[in-house]
Amino acid sequence: MPRLPEPRFVPDCAILVDGVEVPARAGESVAVALVAAGRPLVSRSYKYHRPRGPFCLAGSCGSCLARVDGQPSLRTCRVACRDGLRVETQNAFPSARHDLLAVVDRATPHGLDHHHLLTSPVALNRVVVEVSRRLAGLGRLPDRAPGPFPAATLETFDALVVGAGPAGLGAAEALAAAGRRVLVAEQAPRAGGRLRAGLPLRGEPPLAWAAEVEGAVGRAGGELALATAALGLWRDGGSPIAALAAEAPPRLRLVRASVLVLATGGTAVPPVFPGNDVPGIFAGRALAVARAEHGLLPGARCLVLGEGEEAAAVAARLAGGGLEVVARPGPALLARGRARVRAVELAGERLRCDAVAWVTPPAPAAELARELGARLELLPALSAFAVAVDAEGRTGVPGLFAAGEVTGPLDGAAAAAAGRRAGEAALRG
Numbered sequence: 424m425p426r427l428p429e430p431r432f433v434p435d436c437a438i439l440v441d442g443v444e445v446p447a448r449a450g451e452s453v454a455v456a457l458v459a460a461g462r463p464l465v466s467r468s469y470k471y472h473r474p475r476g477p478f479c480l481a482g483s484c485g486s487c488l489a490r491v492d493g494q495p496s497l498r499t500c501r502v503a504c505r506d507g508l509r510v511e512t513q514n515a516f517p518s519a520r521h522d523l524l525a526v527v528d529r530a531t532p533h534g535l536d537h538h539h540l541l542t543s544p545v546a547l548n549r550v551v552v553e554v555s556r557r558l559a560g561l562g563r564l565p566d567r568a569p570g571p572f573p574a575a576t577l578e579t580f581d582a583l584v585v586g587a588g589p590a591g592l593g594a595a596e597a598l599a600a601a602g603r604r605v606l607v608a609e610q611a612p613r614a615g616g617r618l619r620a621g622l623p624l625r626g627e628p629p630l631a632w633a634a635e636v637e638g639a640v641g642r643a644g645g646e647l648a649l650a651t652a653a654l655g656l657w658r659d660g661g662s663p664i665a666a667l668a669a670e671a672p673p674r675l676r677l678v679r680a681s682v683l684v685l686a687t688g689g690t691a692v693p694p695v696f697p698g699n700d701v702p703g704i705f706a707g708r709a710l711a712v713a714r715a716e717h718g719l720l721p722g723a724r725c726l727v728l729g730e731g732e733e734a735a736a737v738a739a740r741l742a743g744g745g746l747e748v749v750a751r752p753g754p755a756l757l758a759r760g761r762a763r764v765r766a767v768e769l770a771g772e773r774l775r776c777d778a779v780a781w782v783t784p785p786a787p788a789a790e791l792a793r794e795l796g797a798r799l800e801l802l803p804a805l806s807a808f809a810v811a812v813d814a815e816g817r818t819g820v821p822g823l824f825a826a827g828e829v830t831g832p833l834d835g836a837a838a839a840a841a842g843r844r845a846g847e848a849a850l851r852g
């Protein structure tokens with residue numbers, strides 16, 4: 424049973440995957456539709472031809488690439504389904520499931536790289552390069568050239584908040600309440616960040632709060648821009664400028680604001696053990712969101728790996744509806760399976776499963792803060808860098824604030840409070 428048996432999760436369209444119809448719900452991502460159809464194997468990796476499937480379901484890991492409507496290497500977790508959408512698996516022959524080119528993985532343990540195959544004479548070398556490029560699966564060009572990109576627009580707001588998770592919403596709420604015109608840019612198609620998972624965690628604001636904040640932002644003359652990613656930040660004399668890429672319709676927005684609050688959260692970190700890239704291993708929060716919004720059942724037996732309150736909440740969220748959930752704190756030693764995970768080995772135990780939810784704090788998405796010169800600090804427990812801030816979210820760079828998981832691990836309630844403090848500090852200047 425791929426989805427919860429509720430009317431709101433019933434498929435209402437079909438996409439074509441390698442010519443075969445796969446039921447889907449219009450607007451959900453192709454990656455979610457494939458997992459719901461029992462196909463977590465999306466493609467093969469280039470060079471090694473290892474099976475590849477979605478992990479983060481949020482556009483950050485690059486593990487779900489496929490050719491969509493003739494465009495190669497699109498992140499299927501960022502492509503919305505619609506009736507008749509054409510999806511082709513990549514880097515495999517004749518199919519991702521039965522890929523004869525996987526022999527490359529066995530024959531060239533370090534990956535097939537045409538730079539290592541240079542030979543002479545020149546004519547023979549050309550042939551070797553061409554053949555090895557094809558064997559390595561280095562892709563096919565798009566079916567057609569992209570059309571001209573629309574001209575960028577230049578806009579001005581009182582404040583720009585990047586990220587509409589708990590911290591970003593907290594900051595936007597404080598700024599809008601004071602009458603500031605705020606643009607909130609969120610790269611996901613919905614606001615709420617981790618709140619979208621509906622995890623029963625202590626003190627965490629409900630998802631309905633996101634809609635309340637959107638209303639307050641709108642009444643103050645601002646905007647919540649969904650499916651809008653921040654590409655970069657820079658200064659050209661006065662206030663910083665942010666480059667924002669909106670997905671639908673595609674356009675580039677250059678936004679100038681005297682106050683910037685970065686609430687970019689973090690990116691899901693894959694587990695580290697042999698077999699960690701087997702399809703069917705997912706970021707725990709992502710699975711919980713897909714369960715809440717699409718009724719996704721990732722398999723018949725899911726192992727939730729992780730410690731603490733959030734791991735317990737993810738396990739509780741996923742259980743039921745035909746999905747058996749087993750929870751362990753880890754550490755995992757090995758995942759087994761080819762086209763999808765079949766078992767995970769832990770110390771003294773081998774657990775059969777066909778899905779894994781990996782629950783661990785995300786790595787802070789600190790790149791934008793660094794572009795404006797904010798100081799980062801190492802979090803040894805995460806092996807990652809976070810934005811260094813004071814108690815009010817000040818980064819030390821004039822006008823630049825940061826709040827939430829971009830500053831290190833925080834629960835949802837604490838992130839919302841940190842966002843509010845940063846918004847209020849920004850009002851004081």
Ligand code: FES
Nearest residue numbers: 478480484485500
């Ligand atoms: S980028 Fe699509 S699953 Fe991670």
